[in-house]
Amino acid sequence: MRKIVIFFVVIIFTSLYSMHARAEEGYFFTSGEKIYNRYCSPCHGIKGDGKGFNAKNLDPRPANHTNIELMNRRTDKELYDAISRGGRFVGKSTLMPPWGETLNKPQIESLVLYLRKLCTCRGL
Numbered sequence: 001m002r003k004i005v006i007f008f009v010v011i012i013f014t015s016l017y018s019m020h021a022r023a024e025e026g027y028f029f030t031s032g033e034k035i036y037n038r039y040c041s042p043c044h045g046i047k048g049d050g051k052g053f054n055a056k057n058l059d060p061r062p063a064n065h066t067n068i069e070l071m072n073r074r075t076d077k078e079l080y081d082a083i084s085r086g087g088r089f090v091g092k093s094t095l096m097p098p099w100g101e102t103l104n105k106p107q108i109e110s111l112v113l114y115l116r117k118l119c120t121c122r123g124l
């Protein structure tokens with residue numbers, strides 16, 4: 001009996017652990033904020049104001065996602081395309097990398113939602 005209990009405890013812990021690991025990769029939950037902080041904040045800044053530690057090396061500077069005026073002129077699709085296919089695809093700087101190979105669709109969609117939260121705007 002004890003062996004059976006231990007067996008189940010081990011199964012439960014390993015499956016919880018793998019769920020956690022996969023959640024981190026964004027399979028179960030996609031948190032735009034987490035992805036943003038990991039991949040985007042070095043340039044765009046943790047607050048999204050375009051002042052990441054890498055920003056001073058870039059010309060043009062990374063976009064300020066808290067700029068309501070700028071962000072309100074963008075559709076969600078334009079933001080999606082800029083993230084997925086990079087700055088060049090939307091007529092912007094090539095210093096904005098394309099993320100379509102690194103991040104999947106739900107992850108990029110969650111980033112667009114997070115950008116809308118940062119700018120407190122809805123766009124076109």
Ligand code: HEC
Nearest residue numbers: 039040043060061062063079082083087092093095096111
């Ligand atoms: C290596 C630095 C760098 C990283 C990392 C980076 N960006 Fe950018 N991003 C830029 C630069 C520079 C621009 C400005 C391009 C311009 O104005 O010509 C930009 C522009 C953008 C734009 C377009 C803004 C507009 O005016 O339409 C969006 C959207 C964007 N970034 C989102 C992201 C997201 C989301 C991530 C993380 C997945 C990210 N960026 C990671 C450098 C970066």
